[in-house]
Amino acid sequence: MKKRSTNLRVRLPVFLFVSQVIFVVIYFYFVTYDEHADARFQNNQTNPMHNAVYKDYPFFTDIQVMIFLGFGCLLAFFRLYGFGGMAFNFLTATFAIQWAILVQGYFQFYHDGKIHFGVINLINAEFACAVVLISFGAVLGKTSPLQLLVMTLLEVPAFAVTEWVVLKYLRINDAGGSILIHLFACYFGLGVTFVLYRSGLTEGHAKENTSYHSDILSVMGTLFLWVFWPSFNSALTLKGDDQHRAILHTFIGLSASTLTAFALSAMLSKKGKLTMADIQNVTLAGGVTVGASVDMMISPAAAYVLGMMGCTACMLGYKYLSPFLAQRCRIQDQCGIHNLHGLTGLISCAAGICAILMADEEVYGPSLYEIFTHRAPVEGDPKLQELQMLIPGLKPGLGRTAGEQALFQVAALFSTIGLSALGGILTGYVLKLPYLAAPSDDLCFDDVVFFEVPPDYDAPFNLSYKMTAEDSPDVQQQRVVIQLTDNNMENKCA
C-alpha cells in the first residue's frame, strides 16, 4: 500500500464547512419548530407542564450519556488510540445527529413544506447516530476521521430509508430497535470492513492491544451504556405500562447477560482468569437480545433467558466466529460488532416473532391492539368500536393476524439485512477513494497520525518497545541502556 498523506489540514475543513453550509441552508428553508416548541401554539388551554418535552427529555439525556460518554469511553480501549476512540466518536456522533435530524426529518416529520422539530426528533436522530457508531466499531482504528464522516454521510440516509420502508410499509414491532438499529448497523459495518479489508493486518498488529488504563476507561464506557440502556430500549415505546415493561425487561436481560459473561469468560480462559474485553462487551448482549420484544408481555423469566442466550451467542461469536470471519471471509470486525449486535439481533428478532405469535387478548387484555397496532381492526369494523370503548383513542389498524405480523417481521429482517449489507459494501468502495486520508497499515490504531500527542502517549510501552526492538523481535532478556532522542515520535508519521 502506497503511503498516502494523512494530513487533514485542507480536506477535513473543506468537508465539514461544505456540510455545515448545506445544513444551515436546509435548516433555514425547511426546518421549523414542532407544535410543542413553537410559541404560537400556546393558548389559554395550554398547560405548560403537559408539553412533550417533559415526556421525552429525561430519556433523551440518558441516551446522550450513552452516545457521547458510553460509546466514547468504550471505543477508547486501544492503548494508543484513546484520543481517536473518544474524539472520533464525538465528531462522528455530532455529525450523524445533525444529518439525521434533516434526513429523518424529511421521511418522518415533514408536512406543510417543513420539517417539524422537537426533542422527539433528537431522540430519533440519536438512534440513527447509534447505528453509525456501531458500524464505526467494525473499522475502529483503521479509518481516518474523513472516512468516518463520509461513511456517516452515506449510512444515515441508507438507514433512514430502510427505517421508513420498514415502519411505513412493513409495519413491524421493534421497540428496542434490535432489527432496525442493531442488525442494520452490524451488517452495514461488516459490509464496509469487508471492502476495506487490509491483508497486512491478518497477523495482528503490534498496537492492536490495550493498556491497564485504557481497559479501565473502556469498562467505564460499558457501565454508562449498561446503566442507561433501559432508557434506550424504552424511549420510543408507548407511555405507561409498555414503557415500564421495556425498562424491566432491559434491566433483567442485561443482568442475565452480565452474570453469564463473567461465567463464560472464566470458563473459556485456559488459565481460568477473566478477560476485560469480555466484561467490556459481552455483558451488554442482553440489552440487544430483549430489544424486539422489549415492550411485550413476555414475562420476566423470558427476558432473563433471552439475556443468557444472547450473551452465550455473543461470547461464542467472539471466541470462534470472529477469527473465522477475519481469516476466511476477509471480514476484519475490529470491535466484534457481529457478535454484540448481529448474533444477538438475530436472536432478538426470533424472540420477537415468538412473542408476536403467542400474544393474545388473554395475556394483554384489550391493550393488545395498542401494542400490536397493526393487529387492531380496520376502520369501520364493529370490533374496533367495542375496543374503543375499552381503550379510548385506539387507532384503527390493519386487522393483521399474529401469523401475518410474524411474516412481516421476517420480511423486515431480511430486507434490513439486505439493504444494510448492500449499503455497507457500496459505502466501503466510496471510502477507498483517494484523498480520504486512510492511515497506512503500520499507523493503524495509533493516535499519532491524526492528533498532536503528548510525549508520554506510548509510555511505558515505548520504553520496552525500544528496548526490545534493537536487534530482536522478541522480548528476551535484554540489556538496555535507555537513550531517548527528541524525535522518537514525530518521525513515525509521514
Next chain:
Amino acid sequence: MKKRSTNLRVRLPVFLFVSQVIFVVIYFYFVTYDEHADARFQNNQTNPMHNAVYKDYPFFTDIQVMIFLGFGCLLAFFRLYGFGGMAFNFLTATFAIQWAILVQGYFQFYHDGKIHFGVINLINAEFACAVVLISFGAVLGKTSPLQLLVMTLLEVPAFAVTEWVVLKYLRINDAGGSILIHLFACYFGLGVTFVLYRSGLTEGHAKENTSYHSDILSVMGTLFLWVFWPSFNSALTLKGDDQHRAILHTFIGLSASTLTAFALSAMLSKKGKLTMADIQNVTLAGGVTVGASVDMMISPAAAYVLGMMGCTACMLGYKYLSPFLAQRCRIQDQCGIHNLHGLTGLISCAAGICAILMADEEVYGPSLYEIFTHRAPVEGDPKLQELQMLIPGLKPGLGRTAGEQALFQVAALFSTIGLSALGGILTGYVLKLPYLAAPSDDLCFDDVVFFEVPPDYDAPFNLSYKMTAEDSPDVQQQRVVIQLTDNNMENKCA
C-alpha cells in the same frame, strides 16, 4: 497459609450457572408484573402518564449510576486492583440485585402466590445491593470473586429478613437507610473481615497503595456518589414536601462534610497537605449522617451540623480507630467502612431519635402523622377522622407517642447491629471454606490473580518495586540497577 488454586475456570461458572438456573425457575413460577407494568390492568380510566414508572424511574437511574459507576470507580483506588475494583463491583452488584429482587420480593411484594415486579422492586433491590457493596469494602482485595458471590448469597437474605423484621414489627423511621442500610452493611462487613483476618497483612502490604491515576479514578467515583446521593436518600420517602426536604438535607449534609473533610485533612497532616483518601471517602460522611432524619423537619441548620459531626467522627475514625481495630481487634477494614458507614450511622440514628422526640404538630402540621405513620391514631379513633379531613387518605397508625417511637428506633438499632454482626461472622466462616479461590497474602490487591492483565499493568511501579525486592523469589531473575536519589520529589517543595 498453603497456596490454594485461584483458578476460576470451573468453580465460577458452576456457581453462576447454578444460580442462574435457580433464578430463572423462580422467575418463571413466582414472578409476575405489578399492576403498573401489566397490560391487563389498563382500562379506559388509565392515564398512562400516571404510571408509577414516572415517579420511580428517575430516582432509579440516579441510583444505578451510584451503584455501577460510583462504587465501581471508588473501589478501584488500589494501583494494581483497578480491574478487580470495577469488575467485581459490577459482578457483585448485578448478582446482588437479581437475588434481592427475589428475596425481598418474597418478603415485601408477595401476594396471590406471586412476586409482583416493577421499578419500585428494582429500587429496593439496589438498596440491598448497596448493603452488599459497602460490606465488600471491608474485604476489598483480599477475596476472590467467588467469595464475594457467596457473601452476597448469604448477606442479601440476612438483610431482607432484618429489613422485614424492623419495618414490619418494629416499624421505624429511616428514610435514608442509615440504620438498615449503613449500619447493617458495616457490621456485617466487619463480621466477615474479622473472621477472614490475615495475620500476614498486619504490617501492611507492598501493593496496598494507590497510583496517581487510580486516585483520580476513585475521586470520580466519589463525585458520582456525591452528586446523586440526594436521590438515594429520597428515593423511598413520601412524595411531595417530604422528598423535597430529603433532597435538601442530603445536599446540605454532604456540603458540610465536604468542607469539613478538606479542613481536617490538612489539619491532621504533619506536612499540612491534603490526602486524597480523605477526599475520596470522608467527604461523603454527611450523606449517611442525615439519613435517619432526612425527611423530617429538622431544619437546614441541623442538616449542616449533622454533616460536620459525621465528617469529624469519620475522619477521626480513619486516623485513630481503624488502626486500633486492625492491630488490637483483628478487624482489617480495608476501605474503612466502619468510619464512613458505622460511626456516621450511629450519629444518624441518634439524630433521628432526637428529631422524633422533638416532632410535634406545631412544626409539622397535620402531616406529622403522614411522616411518622406509626404515631397516627389507630383505626376508630375520632382524632383519625378529624385528621383525614385535613389529609385525605391518611392511614390509621399505631397511636404511638414520640417516646415510644424513639424506643422502637433504639430497638431497631440494636437488633440491626446484632443480626448483622452475627450474620457477618457466620458468613465469614463460610467464606473460609476451601475451593472458594481465596488469594494468598502476597497476591492480595493484585489483578494478576483473577484477570488477564496487559503488560503495563504495574508500570511504572514495577521498576521501583523490583529495586526494593531483589531477594524475593517472585522476581529473583530480575536484576535492576537503578540509582535514584531519594530527594527527587519531596525536595521540590519548600
Next chain:
Amino acid sequence: MKKRSTNLRVRLPVFLFVSQVIFVVIYFYFVTYDEHADARFQNNQTNPMHNAVYKDYPFFTDIQVMIFLGFGCLLAFFRLYGFGGMAFNFLTATFAIQWAILVQGYFQFYHDGKIHFGVINLINAEFACAVVLISFGAVLGKTSPLQLLVMTLLEVPAFAVTEWVVLKYLRINDAGGSILIHLFACYFGLGVTFVLYRSGLTEGHAKENTSYHSDILSVMGTLFLWVFWPSFNSALTLKGDDQHRAILHTFIGLSASTLTAFALSAMLSKKGKLTMADIQNVTLAGGVTVGASVDMMISPAAAYVLGMMGCTACMLGYKYLSPFLAQRCRIQDQCGIHNLHGLTGLISCAAGICAILMADEEVYGPSLYEIFTHRAPVEGDPKLQELQMLIPGLKPGLGRTAGEQALFQVAALFSTIGLSALGGILTGYVLKLPYLAAPSDDLCFDDVVFFEVPPDYDAPFNLSYKMTAEDSPDVQQQRVVIQLTDNNMENKCA
C-alpha cells in the same frame, strides 16, 4: 519572589471552620424551608406530585453532574495537576454553593425575615458556582486552595449584587446566562489574573502541559458538560415551549460549534493534525453563544449559525488573542476563559439584542409578553386584559418597546463587564495578601505542593526528563540502567 510557606495545616482549617460556623449561625437564624419543602403548607388540596421539586430536581441533577464531574475532569488537564484540578474544583464548588445559598437567598428569596429554601435555590446557587469555577479557570494551577476560597468569598457577593441589580432594575432577558454568568465570570477572572500576573511564567512553564491520560480525562469532562448543557441553559426558563426551545437551541449550537471546532483545529495546525485542547474547549463555545436568546423564537438555523460563529471567535481567540493578552496585557488566562466565555458571551449578547429587536406578535403570538415580560402592558392598560384572556396569569409588565428592551440589554452588558472587572481586580489584590499560601513559580501546576502524591505521580515524564537532562542540577546524580526480563509478570501468579 521570596518563597513563602505553602503549608495548609493551620490556615485552611481556620478559614473553613470560621466560615462554617458563620454558615451554621445564618442557617439557624435566617433560613427556613420554602412552601414546597415545608410540611406545614400541606393541606387537603395538596397534590404531592405537583410539588416544585419535580419540575426542578431533574435539571438540578444534570447541573450537579456538570459542576462536579464536568468542570472537575475538564480542569484536570495538566499532567501534574490532576488532583488539584479535581479536588480544588470540588472544594471551591461546594463552598461557592453554600455561600451562594445565603447571599443569593438574601437578595432573591428573603421575605418575612427568613430566606426561603428549596431546590430552586440550589439551582440558582449552582449558577453562581459556575461563575466562580469559570473564573477559577483563569488562575488554575497558580493559586492555593486558600486563595480560591477567598476568591469565592468575594466573587459570590459581587455576582449576587450584579445579578440583583441587573435583574431587578435593568430587567433583561438572559435565560442561558450569557451576560450574567459567562461575561461576569470571564471579566472577573481576567481581573484577578491581571493582578496576580507572574512574570516568571511568561516564557511558559515546564509543567504547563498535558499527559495522554490527563487529556482523555479532560475530554470526559467536556463530554459531561456537552451532554448536560441543554439542561443548564434551560433550567430557569419558563416551563413549556420556552424550555423546549432552549433545549433544542443549545443542542444545535453545541453541535455546530463541535463540527466547526474539529474543522478549525485541523485547519490551523501546521501538520494538519487535531489538537486535544481544541476538542476539550472550543467544542463547547456554542453552548455559550446561544445563551442570551436561547428561549426565543430565533429559529434552529440561527442557533446553528450562532454555534459556528461562537466557535470561530473562540478558536481564533485561543490562537491569536490569548498570546497577545499574555504577552502585552499581563493577562495570563490559564484556560482561555476569555475565548470560551468572553468572546462567545459578547456574540451571544449581540444576538440576544437582535432577537429582541426582531421579536413581534406575528412570530410569538400573544406569548410574546410572557417571554419578554417587560414588554407586557403595564397594570391597568386595557391591552393587558385582552392578553390575559389569551394567556391566563400573564403578569403586568413595564410596557417597554423592543428598542427600549435592547437598550437595557446593552446597559446590562456594560454594567456587568464593569462591575465584574472591578470586582476581579480588587479581589486580585486581596489574593496577594501574605499567608494565603500562593505557590512559588516553579511549583505552579504541580500537585506536590498541596497534596500527598503517590510515588508515580510524574512518571513516566520523570524518567525521560531525567534521562534527557543529565546535566541539570536536579537530576545530575542519577544514572539509570534497566534490565528487564520477560518473566516479570506472569510468574508472580501461581
